[in-house]
Amino acid sequence: MPIIEDQARFLRCIGEPTRLQILKLLAESERCVGVLTRLLNKEQSLISHHLRALKECNIVTERQEGQKVYYKLTDARLAGLIIDCEALMNELLLCKCKELNYERKGN
Amino acid sequence: MPIIEDQARFLRCIGEPTRLQILKLLAESERCVGVLTRLLNKEQSLISHHLRALKECNIVTERQEGQKVYYKLTDARLAGLIIDCEALMNELLLCKCKELNYERKGN
DNA sequence: CAATTATATGAACTATTATTCATATAAACG
DNA sequence: CGTTTATATGAATAATAGTTCATATAATTG
Numbered sequence: 001m002p003i004i005e006d007q008a009r010f011l012r013c014i015g016e017p018t019r020l021q022i023l024k025l026l027a028e029s030e031r032c033v034g035v036l037t038r039l040l041n042k043e044q045s046l047i048s049h050h051l052r053a054l055k056e057c058n059i060v061t062e063r064q065e066g067q068k069v070y071y072k073l074t075d076a077r078l079a080g081l082i083i084d085c086e087a088l089m090n091e092l093l094l095c096k097c098k099e100l101n102y103e104r105k106g107n
Numbered sequence: 108m109p110i111i112e113d114q115a116r117f118l119r120c121i122g123e124p125t126r127l128q129i130l131k132l133l134a135e136s137e138r139c140v141g142v143l144t145r146l147l148n149k150e151q152s153l154i155s156h157h158l159r160a161l162k163e164c165n166i167v168t169e170r171q172e173g174q175k176v177y178y179k180l181t182d183a184r185l186a187g188l189i190i191d192c193e194a195l196m197n198e199l200l201l202c203k204c205k206e207l208n209y210e211r212k213g214n
Numbered sequence: 215c216a217a218t219t220a221t222a223t224g225a226a227c228t229a230t231t232a233t234t235c236a237t238a239t240a241a242a243c244g
Numbered sequence: 245c246g247t248t249t250a251t252a253t254g255a256a257t258a259a260t261a262g263t264t265c266a267t268a269t270a271a272t273t274g
Contacts, residue, residue: 003193004124004131010196011122016262017115024111033221046263048222053261058199067220067271075199081192086110089117092165092182123232140251153233155252160231174241174250 013057014082018042019050022071026060027079030072120164121189125149126157129178133167134186137179 014020021040025031033051037044051071054060059078063070073079121127128147132138140158144151158178161167166185170177180186 003197004127007193007196008122008124008127011118011127011192012261013122015115015118015120015122017109017111018262020111020115020118034219037221043264044221045223045265049262052222064221064271069221075195077195081188081195084191085118085188086114088182088184088188089114090110119231125232141249144251150234151251152235152253156232159252171241171251176251 010057010059013053013059016050016053018046019054020082022047022050022054023059023073023078023082026071026073027076027082030063030070032068032070034068036071117164117166120160120166123157123160125153126161127189129154129157129161130166130180130185130189133178133180134183134189137170137177139172139175139177141175143178 014023018040022036025036025039031039033044033047036051037047040047051060051062054071055062058074060071061074063072121130125147129143132143132146138146140151140154143158144154147154158167158169161178162169165181167178168181170179
């Protein structure tokens with residue numbers, strides 16, 4: 001079975017700005033859709049779509065309480081992974097490609 | 108500057124099956140384009156395109172030796188990150204949701 | 215029950231990304 | 245030199261993913 005495809009899908013699922021923001025908020029605490037929508041100032045349906053994508057990759061789980069649906073990280077270590085990734089990226093100055101391109105063009 | 112966008116870009120760059128395979132090979136040792144092409148059994152131009160994407164995110168660096176160009180990971184901790192991610196994903200049974208999609212694709 | 219609130223969904227559209235193909239460059243070698 | 249080998253590149257196309265809009269569902273409240 002293509003494990004590599006699963007891993008790639010997992011990384012791509014995290015690698016979308018809005019979803020990454022959602023995950024960082026959920027790393028702090030469980031949150032419902034409406035709160036996420038207001039915090040991120042995006043359309044509610046967009047947040048729902050992204051939450052579904054995250055759920056389909058088992059990155060988040062949901063819990064309904066009355067009308068509201070609360071989402072949280074499936075595992076706290078996901079927060080650690082994101083932090084590690086961010087730290088490594090910053091430390092190594094990764095993804096500075098735009099700037100490199102500017103320099104190259106300027107030469 | 109939108110750090111979150113950089114981080115998302117970084118994750119997406121890693122989150123592509125062929126690039127992930129390339130990275131796993133480079134985690135073992137430095138390799139030139141031709142060897143990567145043969146090992147992965149893909150078109151040479153495709154491998155070059157992916158290597159460029161990785162280079163633009165500072166994930167790999169190149170070194171020319173004669174006609175050949177050798178690529179390696181910018182930092183060994185990248186290998187660790189990939190391993191951690193894979194381990195966590197497997198342990199949590201993440202991304203097992205897409206089995207139906209595999210059937211659909213039939214690859 | 216009707217109205218309101220919270221969330222989800224699907225279709226259409228748009229944007230981004232991956233892949234192929236043809237070709238370019240550049241080193242090595244006879 | 246001309247030829248072969250190794251790699252890169254750009255344009256065109258194909259595939260995938262993100263966003264919006266309209267609407268659906270379902271819980272809550274008066």
